[in-house]
Amino acid sequence: MTNEPIDAKRSQPAAHGATPGESGSRPPAPIERSRFGGTQRPPRRADDEAPVSRGDLGKGRQELVGDGKAHINWSVLVIASAVILAFSMWAIFMPDGARTTMRLVVHWIASNLGWYYVLTMALVIGFVVWVAVSREGDIRLGPDESRPQYKLTTWVAMLFAAGVGIDLLFFSVTGPVVQYLTPPAGDGVSSAALQDAVVWTMFHYGIAGWAVYALLGMAMGYFAYRWDMPLSIRAALYPLLGKRVSGPLGHGISIIALVGTVFGVATSMGIGVVLLSVGFARIFGLEAGLTLQIALVIGAVAVTIAATTSGVDRGVRWISELNLWSALAMMVFILVAGQTAFLMNALVENVGRFLVTLPARMFQTFAYEPGSSEWMGSWTLFFWAFWLAWGPFVGVFLARISRGRTLREFVIAAITVPVLCDFIIVSLFGNSALYEVLQGNNAFAELAVASPERGWYALMELFPGAIFLIILATFSGLLFYLTSANSGAMVMSNFSASIPDPAQDGPKWLRIFWALLTAVLTIAMLLAGGVMTMEYATLIFALPVTIIAYLVMASFYKALGMERAEREGTVLRKPSIAPSGGPVPERSWKQRLGHLLTFPSLREASQFLERTVRPALEEVAAEFRNEGYQVQSESVTNALGIAEPVLRVSPEAQRPFQYQVAVVEAPVPTFSGKMARQTDVYYRLEVVTGSGSGGYDLMGLTRPQVIDDVLERYEAYLAARAEAVQSQARGAGEATD
Structure with missing residues (x-):
């Protein structure tokens, strides 16, 4: 980044439109104006202070990525790797001691901090619902003019694929059977236990996660x-x-998120290989056990390395879509070949009971049930920890596929459609298992409790065409397993690097490193006791992640408050007004036609930026300086390596005027007649002010038109600040009255 010196020819004592109290305890200084209108120099935000306005948020990219180049966060990588490797070696070489120690820690957490996990999940649900129903729910994940990249059906399918792992198949049978035979409260093998058996598993795989x-x-x-x-x-x-x-504080947060994510993915992989090893053993006549499980882990690593080094990521993404169709085929087969009427009746009743009992169940800690901490640690607390550990991993994927969506539709879709799909899977498998138990199949019930992976396949064998269903179920589980392993390595590489462009991933070698380290951790937990050890480790290492959840809620709430303050302090505009304030630059008819028919390359956009836009901003900056204003002109290098010009007037103000021209990649409209290019993207020069993207393109304008646009934005800035002052003054007057 290059900075021009700030011209301090004439110091201005206060920002135009500064609200009372903005300057701390000092009385407001006299206001000095020029022909541009406005005043200068409000109190400056210290470098180590948190942002206080949307204008401050605009500095976030510069402070987070610096020169705009991707790099490895070595401190995060080394410390997180050391923690995971140390735990793995401990579990491998001292499996009995590791298992015993973790059991004691989990028992302490379940006995003393169960309420904390329960309260955390309740607050998370309440927060996201509040975001969806609030006025801020209309805010988009992107500039105001951005629109979704994927159509609704495709997006919903991708949402489901992101958060569903093979562990859902594992617990969909053993969960309901266990809750029926040994419920957390009341008598087992009773009508009350039967009604809640599937609902408890729905609850654990429902809205909370x-x-x-x-x-x-x-x-x-x-x-x-x-x-x-x-x-x-x-x-x-x-x-x-x-x-x-x-x-260091940010590094520590990244380490916590990274370690939690690795344990979450390793737990899912471990549960997956335990389940799949039984399927492979039955299909190919192999011996189910630890050797086969380790072989499956190694196979997943090989697939991840192949996908990373051979450029077949698209094939892996295609596989992730295929697993949805295979899971759907499995569900249809079970519904048709099984007790159809019973399964449909049970599904409707289960969903209804879940909705009715959700508020009470959400806060259920079983404080009045002796010995309930063991059940809480094995079920509710484990799942809450599991979702928290998986949260950063799945959150990255959900964010990537949701650019342009509003917060409201993002939240509503995330906590409804995928949850309903989970409910269908849990209900069909769980009620099929309960039907067998109710028919007196005690051997199956005992197997489902003692060995969930064998109980799951034992249920498949009870259907007609069992071998076909076993192959289909194993194939579906394998796809879930492979996609989780590959995606997990990608997200871990991103968390251990600083990558300015959200569309880019960490380097290939780093993905391979995390795939190998996750495999080592998975094998270590298998050696130390299998699924039970994985549950213990997840519950322990997810505890620090709860702190991140609280910090994210507080931070996001503050950002939405800034959005709300900006919206309420902005002058109402007509629909013809640009989102950042002021009319969209006027073009001649030839300019308009050329803009509609031309889709510039990156080189063309860069040339126009240097030949027209930058000289225009320099001319405006020079005139501001001649009038005695403090002006900052700088260039911010973006992820494409382009130096984007930024003009700031009153750079020391809490809300300075900012005019930045950003190079934005956009898809070429498919309806366009000019499709001779070999690429499907073009580049826009979008204006970004303190209130966000203006949503329009400067390409094709003349230098005087660009200057006019800068002044239009500045006039809108002054009007917004004046309105804020008047509103605050009216409020102060009413309070005095």
Whole structure:
């Protein structure tokens, strides 16, 4: 970044439109004006202070990515890797001691901090619902003019694929059977236990988990696509912590999120290989056990490495879509070949009971049930920890596919459609298992409790055409397993690097490194006791992640408050007015036609930026300086390597006037007749002010037209500040009366 010296020819004591109290305890200084209107120099935000306005948020990208180049966060990578490797070695070489120690820690957490996990999840659900129903729900994950990249059906399908893992198949049978035989409260093998058996599993795979995904996904997406920050947890905390997210504090947060994510993915992979090993053993006549499980882990790593090094990521993404169709085929087969009427009746009743009992169940800690902490630790607390650990992982994916969506539709879709799909899977599998138990199949019930993976396949064997269903179920589970392994390595590489462009991933070698380390951790937990050890580890290492959830809620709430303050302090505009204030630049008919028919390349956009836009901004900056204003002209290098010009008037103000021209990649409209290019994207020069993107393109304008647009934006800025002062003055007068 290059900075021109700030011209301090004449110091201005107060910003035009500064609200009372903005200058701290000092009385307001006299206002000095020029022919541009406006005044200068309000109190300056200290470098280490958190942002206090949307104008401050505009500095986030510069403070987070610096020179705009991707790089490895070595401190995050080394410390997180050391923690995971140390735990893995401990579990491998001292499996009995590791299992015993973790059991004691989990028992302490369940006995003393169960209420904390329960309260955290309830607050997360309440927060995301509040975002959806509030006025801020209309805010988009991107500039105001941005629109979704995927159609609704495709987007919903991708939402479901993001948050569903093979663990859902594992617990869909054993969960209902266990809750029927040994419920957390009341007598087992009773009518009350039967009614709640499937509902408890629905509860554990329901709104709570998807609320965590929605929270982290919308927060990271908001700052990445609306404020051009990296797609990361630390960017989501910028409004709360300011520049400190780039220092040791931010590194610590990234380490916590990264370690939690690795344990979440490793747990899912471990549960997956335990389940799949039984399927492979039955299909190919192999011996189910630890050897086969380790072989499956190694196979997943090989697929991840192949996808990373051979450029077949598109094939992996195609596989992730295929697993939805295979899961759908499996559900249809079970519904048709099984007890259709019973399964449909049970599904309707289960969903209804879930909705009716959700509020009470959400706060259920079983404080009055002796020995309930063991059940809470094995079920509710484990799942809450699991979702928190998976939250950053799934949140990144949800953010990437949701650019242009409003916060309202993002939240509503995330906590409804995928949840309903989970309910269908749980209800069909769970009620099929319960039907067998009710028919007196005690051997199946005992197997489902003692060995869930064998119980799941035992249920498949009870259907006609069992071998076909076993192959289909194993194939579907394998696809879930492989996509989780590959996607997990990608997200971990992103969390251990600083990547300015949200569309880019970490380097290939880093993805391979995380795939290998996750495999080592998975094998270590298998050696230390299998699924039970994985549950223990997840519950322990997800505890620090709860702190991140609270920080993200506080940070996002603050950012939405800034949006609300900006909206309420802005002059109402007609529909013909640009989103950032002022009319869209007028063009001649030839300019309009050329703009409609031309889709500039990156080189063409860069040339226009240097030959027309930058000289225009320099001319305006020079005139401001001649009038005695403090002006800052700088260039911010974007992810494409282009130096974007930024003009700031009153740079020390809490809300300075800012005019930045950003190079934005956009898809070429498919309806256009000019499709001779070999690319499907073009580049726009969009204006970004303190209130966000203006939503229009400067390409094709003349230098005087660009200057006129700068002045239009500046007039809108002054009008908004004046309106804010008048509103505050009226409020102060009413309070005095």
